Amino acid sequence: MKTKLLISLLSLGIILAPISGVFAQETFNPHYIISNNDMTDYTSMSMDDVFNFLKDKGSTLHTYIDPNARMITPQIILDSAWLYKISPRYILTLLQKEQSLVTDSTPSKGQLDWAAGYGCPDSGGCGEKYRGLANQIDWGAGSARYYLDNPNEFRYQTGQSYQIDGENVTMTNDATKALYIYTPHIHGNELFHDIWSDWFGLNGGYPDGSLLQNQADGGIWLIQGGTKRAFASKSAFASRYSFDKILSVPADELANYETGIPIKYSNYSLLETPASEIYLLDNDTLRRISSMEVFRVIGLNPEEVIDVEEKEISGYVLGEAITIESSYPTGGLLQDNTTGGVYYVENGKKHPIWSRELMQVYYSDFKLTPVSPEELEKYPTSDPAKLRDGELVKSKDKPEVYVISNGQRRPIADEKTFEGLGYKWANIITTTSKVLSLHPLGDELKIDK
Numbered sequence: 001m002k003t004k005l006l007i008s009l010l011s012l013g014i015i016l017a018p019i020s021g022v023f024a025q026e027t028f029n030p031h032y033i034i035s036n037n038d039m040t041d042y043t044s045m046s047m048d049d050v051f052n053f054l055k056d057k058g059s060t061l062h063t064y065i066d067p068n069a070r071m072i073t074p075q076i077i078l079d080s081a082w083l084y085k086i087s088p089r090y091i092l093t094l095l096q097k098e099q100s101l102v103t104d105s106t107p108s109k110g111q112l113d114w115a116a117g118y119g120c121p122d123s124g125g126c127g128e129k130y131r132g133l134a135n136q137i138d139w140g141a142g143s144a145r146y147y148l149d150n151p152n153e154f155r156y157q158t159g160q161s162y163q164i165d166g167e168n169v170t171m172t173n174d175a176t177k178a179l180y181i182y183t184p185h186i187h188g189n190e191l192f193h194d195i196w197s198d199w200f201g202l203n204g205g206y207p208d209g210s211l212l213q214n215q216a217d218g219g220i221w222l223i224q225g226g227t228k229r230a231f232a233s234k235s236a237f238a239s240r241y242s243f244d245k246i247l248s249v250p251a252d253e254l255a256n257y258e259t260g261i262p263i264k265y266s267n268y269s270l271l272e273t274p275a276s277e278i279y280l281l282d283n284d285t286l287r288r289i290s291s292m293e294v295f296r297v298i299g300l301n302p303e304e305v306i307d308v309e310e311k312e313i314s315g316y317v318l319g320e321a322i323t324i325e326s327s328y329p330t331g332g333l334l335q336d337n338t339t340g341g342v343y344y345v346e347n348g349k350k351h352p353i354w355s356r357e358l359m360q361v362y363y364s365d366f367k368l369t370p371v372s373p374e375e376l377e378k379y380p381t382s383d384p385a386k387l388r389d390g391e392l393v394k395s396k397d398k399p400e401v402y403v404i405s406n407g408q409r410r411p412i413a414d415e416k417t418f419e420g421l422g423y424k425w426a427n428i429i430t431t432t433s434k435v436l437s438l439h440p441l442g443d444e445l446k447i448d449k
Helices: 002-012 036-040 047-056 073-084 088-099 109-113 133-149 174-182 186-200 234-238 292-297 356-362 415-420
Strands: 161-164 167-170 211-214 220-224 227-230 246-249 270-272 278-282 285-288 305-307 332-336 342-346 349-352 368-371 392-395 402-405 408-411 428-431
Touching: 036 088, 036 133, 036 174, 047 073, 047 088, 073 088, 073 133, 088 133, 088 186, 109 133, 133 174, 174 186, 356 428
Parallel strands: 211 246, 270 305, 332 368, 392 428
Antiparallel strands: 161 167, 211 220, 220 227, 270 278, 278 285, 332 342, 342 349, 392 402, 402 408
């Protein structure tokens, strides 16, 4: 097998770096930070584990005795973990994120007094009743448990989307929601993620956009936001993806991921709620059709409308409504009849297509319509068309191979990783460096198994 792989690499002109270690730190995904099990596995560390972890990190906490609780810190951490059924790993990460207490060998009294940052906002006005190391650990773990057990008392709800720091964030699971309740901004949660990922790793090794088929029962799942989402039908899958990009995996690999919202309907389905609102489904975005006049003008078929309950569409993001002014709500392909430039037009905006490869992969089923430059000027220019998550790609003039995940290009470390994840050489898209540059460089993808 090694010989065959090496020949494949050489014939494709692919060079992959030597492997070292396990999966690299995962790229931060604001919609999914850690799994529910990560947050609640209170048996994940023993007393000795916590003591040795703090000692190995050079923390004074491994022998520090809280003057009020009169207990050594590892014991305080374990007691809170078991009391609230919250992972001691979560508590350690929280202490590091808030006050760097796990790696600081000489913390100040202020760091110890406000160890978990609870009741002490950045704006000031810390509450005295929350002061003290043991107190902070108790409130830090206890608040996480309270957020999980009393979801209706808080603004953020699992499966819903919110504007946070100018970005649309979907609360993919309960643990992510709890982290945003505790720290309602993206930067703080990115810091938590990076610490956790560096120390404990994340469940599941396949990047977002991977299509995994269970070897036991044949079920197909999309890895998205750190969760696995089942395709409810072949049509739901075929309307979005190609079957030749499926990766066959054992059932225990899929067990590493929490189950997300299933993908029930085909892309561009028409869904009608009990309130008689009709929506066009565009991947995970619902676009309301503003009137029946619009429905008729854009040529939709009333026989294709599917009746749904409100709860069935609660996990989707609400997008821009489709009106009379909306051009090509399901997409169209236009070519400048003077320059030859090709654009994908959707919802009144045109996206330049910078390579033939993208045309072949994503737009081969669209009719190419030549139009004048004046006609194209009617559509504002938006971002160029990009590669989709899960794609394997390399440039024409460089040998490195990447997988696209969360819009980033993640270098694949070596043939061991390529083989171990079940990728196929035939699925590598060779395109221009200009197209690759549209995707920021992400963390290297590597495995050791």
